[in-house]
Amino acid sequence: MSVRRLAPDAVQPASFEFRGENVAWVEALIAKYPPGKQASAVIPMMMRAQEQDGWVTKAAIEWIAAKLGMAKIRVLEVATFYTQFLLAPVGSVAHVQVCGTTPCMLRGSDEILSICKSRIHLDPFHVSDDGKFSWEEVECLGACVNAPMVAVFKDTYEDLTPDSFNALLDGFASGNPPKPGPQNGRHGALPEGGATTLTDPELYKGAYLVNLLKQPTVAETPAAAVAEAPAPAPVAAEAATRAAAETQTKPAAKRVRKPKESGSDGGAAE
Numbered sequence: 001m002s003v004r005r006l007a008p009d010a011v012q013p014a015s016f017e018f019r020g021e022n023v024a025w026v027e028a029l030i031a032k033y034p035p036g037k038q039a040s041a042v043i044p045m046m047m048r049a050q051e052q053d054g055w056v057t058k059a060a061i062e063w064i065a066a067k068l069g070m071a072k073i074r075v076l077e078v079a080t081f082y083t084q085f086l087l088a089p090v091g092s093v094a095h096v097q098v099c100g101t102t103p104c105m106l107r108g109s110d111e112i113l114s115i116c117k118s119r120i121h122l123d124p125f126h127v128s129d130d131g132k133f134s135w136e137e138v139e140c141l142g143a144c145v146n147a148p149m150v151a152v153f154k155d156t157y158e159d160l161t162p163d164s165f166n167a168l169l170d171g172f173a174s175g176n177p178p179k180p181g182p183q184n185g186r187h188g189a190l191p192e193g194g195a196t197t198l199t200d201p202e203l204y205k206g207a208y209l210v211n212l213l214k215q216p217t218v219a220e221t222p223a224a225a226v227a228e229a230p231a232p233a234p235v236a237a238e239a240a241t242r243a244a245a246e247t248q249t250k251p252a253a254k255r256v257r258k259p260k261e262s263g264s265d266g267g268a269a270e
C-alpha cells in the first residue's frame with residue numbers, strides 16, 4: 001500500500017459543485033439517513049463526485065464535509081483510505097486498473113502492465129499524452145478465476161491476452177470499447193469451451209417440477225380408477241392407532257442385570 005496524498009495544488013480546481021441530476025441525487029441520498037447520521041452518506045457521495053469529475057478533488061472533499069457537517073479531516077481520511085477513490089486527474093476515457101495479485105500475475109498481468117507502460121505512460125497515475133488514458137496496478141479485484149483482468153471505472157475486462165488488451169485500448173480510444181466481461185468468448189466463469197458437468201437440462205427444471213411432470217394429470221387418469229380408489233385414511237390418525245395397538249400388545253421389556261464379573265482380586269464392586 002503506497003502513501004496516498006491529494007494531488008498538487010497546481011492541478012486542483014478552485015471549487016466544486018454537483019451538477020445536473022447529481023444535485024437531486026445527493027439530496028435524496030442524505031434524506032435516507034436519520035437526523036444526526038448524515039455522515040453515513042460520505043462514501044456514496046464521494047464516489048458520485050468521482051464519477052462526475054473523474055477523480056476526487058480537494059474542493060470536493062471540502063464541499064462534502066460542509067454538506068454533511070463533518071470535519072474536513074474525517075472526509076480526507078475516508079478519501080485516502082480507500083484506494084477506489086482516485087486522488088489525481090486520470091485519463092478522460094479510461095483509467096485502467098490492472099490487477100497484479102498472484103493469480104493474475106501467474107496468468108500474464110506483467111504483460112498487461114508492460115503494455116500500459118508503453119502505450120499510456122511509464123509511470124502509474126500519469127495521464128497519456130493525448131489525455132485519454134492513465135493506469136495503476138491494484139490488488140485483487142475479485143475475478144481471479146478469469147485472470148488476468150483489468151477494471152475500467154465500474155466495468156471489468158477478463159481473460160485478457162496482450163492482443164485482446166491492445167484491442168481493448170484501441171476500442172476505448174475510438175469510442176467503441178468492447179463488451180465488459182471475459183474477452184475470450186467464455187460465458188462468465190464457466191470452463192473454457194463450455195460446461196463439462198451438470199449438463200443435463202432436466203436438472204435446471206427444479207426437482208419439484210421434475211416430480212410433478214412424472215405424475216399423470218387428472219385428465220390422463222381413467223375415470224373408473226378414480227371412482228374405485230379407496231379414500232385415503234388420515235395419515236396422522238392411522239399412525240396414532242398403530243402406535244397404541246403396539247403399546248398394548250408388546251410385553252414390557254425386563255431389565256436384565258448383568259452378572260458381576262469376578263477378577264483376579266476377587267471381583268470389583270459394580
Ligand code: FES
Nearest residue numbers: 099104140143144
Ligand atoms: S488476483 Fe486478479 S482478480 Fe484476483
